[in-house]
Amino acid sequence: MKTWLAVDPAVRQRIDVGVRTVLAVLGGYGLALLGAAALAAGLPFDFRPDAVSLAIMLAFVLHLLAIIWVFATATVIRAVVGLAIPAAFFGLWLLSIRFG
């Protein structure tokens, strides 16, 4: 923490933006993929293609929310946690569908 704070603020700023960008683009996309997978398998539709369609739509919303969260929140740690919690939720849901 000490060393991190000691970095030149301008550099720190750039690193921060870079990390958030990667989190938003890749992390958000990963979350969207995971969410879509869980929703497509877990949504209670009789007709599975409907679940797939809806999951895809929700995936985009999920990615959007993830991006907004990552840039809106105060610290990178919170940004990561904010992505990790829903990711864990969807992951567990998916696992419970597969193996439960």
Place this chain on the structure above:
Amino acid sequence: MKGQTMTFDQPRPLRQSMSWLHTWSGLLLGWLLFAIFVTGTLSYFRNEITFWMQPELHGAQPVATDQIAFLRALALLGRDAPDAQQWSLTLPTPRNPTLGLSWQAAENRPPAGDVARERPDQSGIRGEGEEGGRRGNRGQGGAPSPDSAAAERSSSDGAIRERPNREGMRGEGEEGGRRGNRGQGGAPSPDSAATERSSSDGAIRERPNRGGMRGEGEEGGRRGGLQREQGEPDSLAAIEDRPPVGDAARERSNSGEARGAQRQQGQGGGGGGHRGPRLVLDPASGSTLEGRPTAGGNFLYRFHFELYGMDRIWARWIVGIATMFMFVALVSGVIVHRRIFKDFFTFRPGKGKRSWLDAHNASSVLSLPFHLIITFSGLVLFGNMLVPSAQQSAYPEGLDAYRAEARRMFVPSDIPKPSGERAPLTDLAALVAVAQNTWNGERVGSITITHPGDRNAVIEMRQMNFPGLTGGRNIPTLRFDGVTGEALATPPMRESSLVQAIGSTLNLLHRGFFATPVPRWLLFLAGIGGSLMIASGLIMWSVSRARKSPGPVPWGHRLVEVTNIAAIAGLIVAIAVHFWANRLIPANLATRADWEIYAFFIAWAIMLLHALLRPGKAAWVEQLACAGALFALLPVVNAATGGLALPGSIGRGLGLLIGFDLCALVSGAGLLFTAYKVHNHVPRARLAAEKPLPGTEPALLPAAMEEAA
């Protein structure tokens, strides 16, 4: 705008972060988004544009098809394809005054049970055809050709081609998937069972369509079904077909294209049969019309989601990513906007940056529902490609299972097998009248005759207009006995589930599948609004950073300025040049369709160079004036190069030509006016050396409005 100064690693207002996000997500791919929006907006009228680009067809009389025309059409079909399994007629519509004919040859294999499915096929195919056709058309110039060539092509040839297509699709994986999605069904099956399946294949495709599962699916479906609406496009596409030129080959290799070709060729069978060429008739005289090969409006259409000259999947990914940026920019923009209701109608011209912000806000907020829908539906159209995990997770057993299940959305059709006994066809004109009565005046868009000349011939009439948004491609259809003219049970329509209805609505709205002009024009205008929103946003980035301090302009600012000029004004010049090229390149040049496209890109490159070499303001003025002059003169060029001149098209009531010429005139005038305003503009800062509020050209704004048109 506060991007440069904001600090990220500490608490700050949400609005500040969102402002940063809005600025950068909008800027980064804003130029690409502008091009996508402008070309996409023009795509709402791609049929009209393509028609304009084929002056050979301008002589067609926009009359309802009468008995004589039907007899001529049937005589032509009887001469060229007496043994076809199916004949299709695309009736003249306000969007395409020609009568299109095509057929599907009998399958090599006796169509046993398949026949039943035939109908779906056909629709499916057609649907696809359209798209395909379009694609073909798209410009690649060559693409379309298949159709025309098709006729000559032996059936086997046809079959082959088709296969590849399909394979292609499949190969493409995601795209296939997505597309598959759309069609989910369609793609896959064909290969394997190709021939027999043809129908089933078709069916599959169609089903999904109907179901409206997904965007593309729908598209296909609708188009298939719809023929009417889409049909028209279809027919245009067909018209354009030529022998493969240039890229055609490449294009063709794409699955899509192939498909397109297929479809185009005939709405025929999905798999097995080959389709005949498509003929285009003047409905008044019954004479055949030969349009010049042209990239047509389909080039602009394909460009808006597949760009040009690059791998289709890559291009779609790029466009998909840009669309996601757009989505982020839209939503963050709404969050940023301080007084969305208070400033709802606010536009204060002549106030520099303030005016730009007002214009940006107004063009965004007032059409916000459109922007959100068009962006979100654009994502959903690519959904299976962008989010492959959904289908993979729901169907661990594989893509084929998904498609197979999606296929179930179809209700099997039940057209009887041919009896082998000959019998003359009934009077089509009378049946059209019956259908139109049944539909309370809604017009017939297309007619399909299965087993023509047989005792068991069946005639299907599809309505020209879509009745609603939620039903996917379902379009009202009537079925008649082909010999007695007696009404048969109509093919069953499948109910859409809620999700399918949503998907269908998104898809149909994005694609503007309305046959009636009012919704189409509204979408077009909203698209112009969206283009203005992006343009004003991009310009605002420059304006708000302009000359804040004396000294050399930072290279980043200059870069954005140059790119803005080339991407906004330069694109408009390039589009105008594309239209000019259509008329100036000799009509008999084999590669002319490709050259229309090259002209577009060459002009665009020159504009970029020009923007680099000239000072910012001069570059804006010159390019806008150039674009304005080119557009304003288009009606003259049209008249001088064999097209129907404006007085003639008004006299004959050819709305699509009137619309094109008037739009060109209005855009030209608007662009010239804008150029004039920019030229006379003195930055506010210089006027009143007050604050470093960098007024740049507020006049650009109204101008910008015209440019998108």
Place this chain on the structure above:
Amino acid sequence: MNLLCLVLSFWGFAAISAGMERHAKDIFAAAGSLRARRLRLLAGYILLALALPAAIAAHGLSIGIAVWFGILALASSALALVLAYCPRILRWALR
């Protein structure tokens, strides 16, 4: 019906703008009483709502709703330009 929808929407938005202090000053020279403005707002929303059935009558339910949104966008954009350049011509239509 399309035209009716457009007229109703434009009129409705004009009434709403006349119910907003800033625009009321531009249109009438004076903002008027709060109550008068509230009434204009109300009338405006009613007019917008009436434009919806007009669009639905012309296009059917689903397309009609889409058309209504499109016409609202068109009408409000036109109104923004009118308010920017010649707001006084609206006096007429708005009591």
